[in-house]
Amino acid sequence: MRRSLLAGPVLEVAPRLLGMxxxxxxSEGSVAVRLTEVEAYDGPTDPGSHAYRGQTARxxxxxxxxxxxxxxxxxxxxxxxxxxxxxxxxxxxVLLRAGEVIEGIELARLRRNQPASKKSDRDLARGPARLCxxxxxxxxxxxxxxxxxxxxxxxxxxxxxxxxPATGPRVGLREAADRPWRFWIPDDPTVSPYxxxxxxxxx
DNA sequence: CTGCAGATTATCT
DNA sequence: GATAATCTGCAGT
Numbered sequence: 001m002r003r004s005l006l007a008g009p010v011l012e013v014a015p016r017l018l019g020m021x022x023x024x025x026x027s028e029g030s031v032a033v034r035l036t037e038v039e040a041y042d043g044p045t046d047p048g049s050h051a052y053r054g055q056t057a058r059x060x061x062x063x064x065x066x067x068x069x070x071x072x073x074x075x076x077x078x079x080x081x082x083x084x085x086x087x088x089x090x091x092x093x094v095l096l097r098a099g100e101v102i103e104g105i106e107l108a109r110l111r112r113n114q115p116a117s118k119k120s121d122r123d124l125a126r127g128p129a130r131l132c133x134x135x136x137x138x139x140x141x142x143x144x145x146x147x148x149x150x151x152x153x154x155x156x157x158x159x160x161x162x163x164x165p166a167t168g169p170r171v172g173l174r175e176a177a178d179r180p181w182r183f184w185i186p187d188d189p190t191v192s193p194y195x196x197x198x199x200x201x202x203x
Numbered sequence: 204c205t206g207c208a209g210a211t212t213a214t215c216t
Numbered sequence: 217g218a219t220a221a222t223c224t225g226c227a228g229t
Contacts, residue, residue, distance in 0.1 A: 039221070048221070058214065075222050076211030082221090095221060129222050172221055198207085200219075 001155050003147050006066040006085050010092035013066075013085040014040040015183045017094055019161030021102070022146075024135040024153045029107045031135050033099030033125050034158050037184040037191045039170045041082070043091030047175040051091035061143050062091035069153060071132070071142040078129035079138055083146065083155065097171070097182070099125045100190045101134060108134040127192045161185055172197055 001020065006013055015038075023032035043051035043062060050059045050072065061070040062084055070082040070093050082093035101108045101124045106116075111133050114120045125131040132138070137153065146155040165183040170176075174197045184191045 041221075050221080053215085056215080072221085073213060074220055076213075076220085078220095078222050080221060097221085127222070170221070174220085193204095195222085197221095 001067075001147060001157050003065075003067045006083060006147075007087060008085070010040045010042050010085040010094060011181065013083075014038050014094045014181070015165045017083065017096075018165055018183060018185050019158050021156040021158035022096065022099065022135065022153070023103065023156060024137055024141075026136050026152065028136065029104055031104035031108045031111075032102050032156075033131065033135065034102050035096060035099045036188045037098035037182070039095040039097055039183070040085075040181040041093050041095060042181075043086075043093075046179070048170065048173045048177070048179070049091070049093075051093075052175075055091070059091065062093050064088060067145060067147045067155070069137075069141055069144040069146055071137060071139055073139060079132040080128040081132055081137055081141065095128060096131055097128045098184075098190050098192045099131055100188070101125055107136075111136055122189050126190050168194065171195055174199070 017035050017038050020035050021032055041049040043049045051062045055063050065088045066085050068084045082095050084093050086092035108124045112124050125134040144153045166186045167180045168182050170182045
């Protein structure tokens, strides 16, 4: 994977990531997934982006060069991860939403606390928070260079994906929910189900 | 399959 | 103080 492939406009970079491989290696072992679903976040112009209101401690990685990992914590219990795209200083990123585990499936099952079964294996990395759990990625992964030699989290040229990606609205956002910036591999069973934003009732 | 409630805390206003 | 780029379990179709 060349960094120049990630340094372009995020709406071009996002579909390009479909079929690429992300591998994470820890003391427990390695898990790799083939990416099947992503979403684009275009900082300066996108009210749905964490970078829309400027730089903060949390989103600082998005303001750096392409090819680094932006990990954030949300809903009080989940991690999600993005690949930083776009030219440096123009904050944009691609949320990695789902993948198919192609290596280290036993470790992924252990982390996700799921039994071995063809039915549940499909769910191992189906959704952004599940993807992070399967790969063992938490806040210390924030800022990792995915293209560095011997990086614990690496982005590799995978089988790729020929054909037209499916597109549609992003999942779970309140702001700018209408922009069709979610991309996925059509008919792939590991793609997550669509869920619209639901405001929380208060007591 | 769909829909809803509840969990739980870093982050921003 | 309110909210969130979510997940799980449970009930119903």
